[in-house]
Amino acid sequence: MQDRRTFLALAASAAGTLALPLGIAEAATPSAAERAFRPGRDQNFDIGWHFRRGEASDFERPALPDDDWRILNLPHDWSVEDVPGGEAPRQLGPFDKRSKGGTDTGYTQGGEGWYRKRFVVRDLPTGGIARITFEGVNVASDVWLNGRHLGTNLYGYAPASYDLTPYLVVGGANVIAVRVRNIGQNSRWYAGSGIYRSVRLDVLPHAARIAPAGITASTRSLDGNVAQVDVRTEIEGADPSLTVITRLRLADGKIAGEAKSPAIAAVSQQITIRSPALWSPSSPNLYALESELRRGATVLDRWIQPFGIRIVTIDAEHGMAINGTPVKLRGACIHHDNGLLGACAFVDADERRILKLKERGFNAIRSSHNPSSRSFRDACDRHGMLLIEEAFDMWNVAKRKDDFSNQFAEHWREPLTSMVLAARNNPSVIMWSIGNEIPDRATPIGVEWSWKLANAVHALDPTRPVTAGLNGVMGREVTASTQTARAGWAGRTDQASTVFLDVAGYNYGLPIIEHDHAAYPQRVIYASETFPRDAYDYLMLAKRSPYMLGEFVWAGMDYLGEAGIGLNGQIAKGAPPFVIPQFPLFNANCGDIDLIGNQKPQSRARDVIWGLSPIEIAVQTPLADGKSEYVSLWGWSDETPNWTWPNAVGRSLAVRVYTAGDRVELTLNGKNVGSKSMTSADKMRAELMVPYAPGVLEAIAYVGSRVIGRQRLKTVSAPSSLRLTTERSPLRADKHALLHIGVDVTDAENRIVPDAARPVSVAISGPAVLVGFGSANPRAVGSLQAPAAQTFNGKALLILRLSGTPGVVRVGASSDGLRGDAVTVRIKT
């Protein structure tokens, strides 16, 4: 296979000149305003960091010269950046065949990196505080301010806050330094390396203030047209002569409800909201929860966060209901990375993932197997996506030798606590998961850990149930005592893995869920991981079973690492049904949505099963002589909505039709070439063999004599042009904003050429820089940040990050032998 670095050279030469040098463009030096901070909460601290990749022992020294370091803006992940000096074919872009992580991390590399940022804090009187919060730094990090060590975070998915005040030079120069290490075999998937989530700064000038994560709000009751909301506010430097004012504001700014109380250490308030706009997946109405601490008319502290009024009830008899309306979970498990962007948690990229899944009918996400980013949770709130926040993939038994299990016994409480405190006011969060497929969980020690974790979560947030993703068996029957059991469950027979869970998540449990329900009828169950091929069975099971909340497919979207778990391939007939994933595979290739956001065949089948589409059609890639197809449990047959098979004229091709109808017909160029009656045993899938001839293949679905849907596949002609499509515009001049541009290879009739693999180079001008360019090809190792890539299935994706200034971004794309295309996007102030 030709590697992408070769394409780069070829494309650059074909294009003549490129607007950018190879590699990602650097951020501009931050302005003085971006280095200086005044009192305020939640100030963005992402801009203008100096970065150097490599090991060092004293880079925290304030006087260290760092002018020659790279200047960049967060979020940042060095594991998707090209490693200089690599030699093809063993090392290409960020990928290295010798990577310690191997398939786990998609052959990317970790190592050590350092970040430094100079900044000024003005106006911080005695008694005030400056506090910095790193929302995510993978994998382990240490932070220094002016050479003084502030702390260590060993679990990079959890936010970590540090008090800067003791070592801060108010009004003068400060240097914050962060050492990040991603060492050894520490993850079963791509973790990424660096400060990959946002950094926020609170500068609070008064000794009396709202405590960190000190606000807890939840809906206590809904009674007709009235909602009661409970709010608890913790105050540092409490003084009853001060006042805590809590308001819920509507989107238009009007106050919907308000409470005032003396500012004691923990203020409990109840706010009545009349005619509340409830939050739900279908109507994600949000209020602004505004908390103020006042001395008379003077505001000492103010904190505003989104809040949704909703009540989630769950029991085995009725299942799940939101505000009294039954809801079945149509869920997706996803990892945290944003594909070509690596682990970087851009607001726009996180939101894009949620919108892609929402478009496909998903209403829930399991953040597997770690807490999600704040930007992700906020987007779930905005778009009505339910969310299970998950803490761990391991407890005290390792899945990889250098993983967090080595620190778990000593440090489990910090990440668990920060997960709950960070997300307990997000209305989208419906459950807390304490772990996924935890080894030894059903042993006596494991049962005790299960209690410790579940109980710690309940202590932090008693308004949501605790769950876990459970694989395999559920363990011995056990009975918990009154002082240990969850409320109402003392003395009941349960099982070791489920006794302390409010809701049991079954990973791949289709064969045992109904059996377990018969044995334990009060157990609430959902399928926390499922194979894509079982979508129909889970839908039917959920429909007939109130106790069964729904399913979470593994996976909703493709992700980096766990390379090739969704692999399919052609193997010799009679050979053992297995293909070993190996370099150059680097992505999981198991998602309903591919790495750049496009539907895969399993998603089209799901569209039919979930009622989004009446009919979908796909054609299996012809098998070579003597070959049969291998499909992994997490994979899907190699089929595409494509009727362009020039090398298969006269051969019978397997045509799959997905429909809820009771009969399908196929025509080729107007002539009937097959039909099939369908029953529930077909599970909405029919396969017909059709001799290939170019033209138009049409599938028609019927219920009785009524046509319920039809879909056509047309033979396309040779690649003719490139087509660029901007996904969203116009945009504002924000240094965090992204511009996604689809790159398609089309024929003379502007149809995507479904098997086109063409090198494409891009030239960019204006206030934006390239941060990702590539395809969904799971084997396309090579740079992810160069201005050249190769299309896969006729598509690629270009991602630009705005520079923060208004203007016009112009993007041109070219490919040898094809007509190029260009787009312009105006960036407003």
Add this chain to the structure above:
Amino acid sequence: MIITAPLYPAASTYVPPSMSAMSFDTRTVSVNDLFAHPEAKAILLKELPGIESRLKTPQLVPHLSNFSLQDLVNFGALQTDRLAEIDAQLRALPPLPASAS
């Protein structure tokens, strides 16, 4: 209709739950639990020669406390048609006794 938010309060102290008696089989008992019982282990070694070495794959080892033999078959980690015969022998073993908390 009044809808009241459910609560999931924390418990007070941990006391190990009491355990019921446990019978052996290939579907509901973990591989580790089977191997921990000498008589069950002997049945596995007899019916599935070489199984010990096959289960030493580093990526599989952590899951043997959760996976049953049936799970291993379902995931393709074990190929055998002997589960029914193994079950018949396992069920003949005396169950592990119950234990108080």
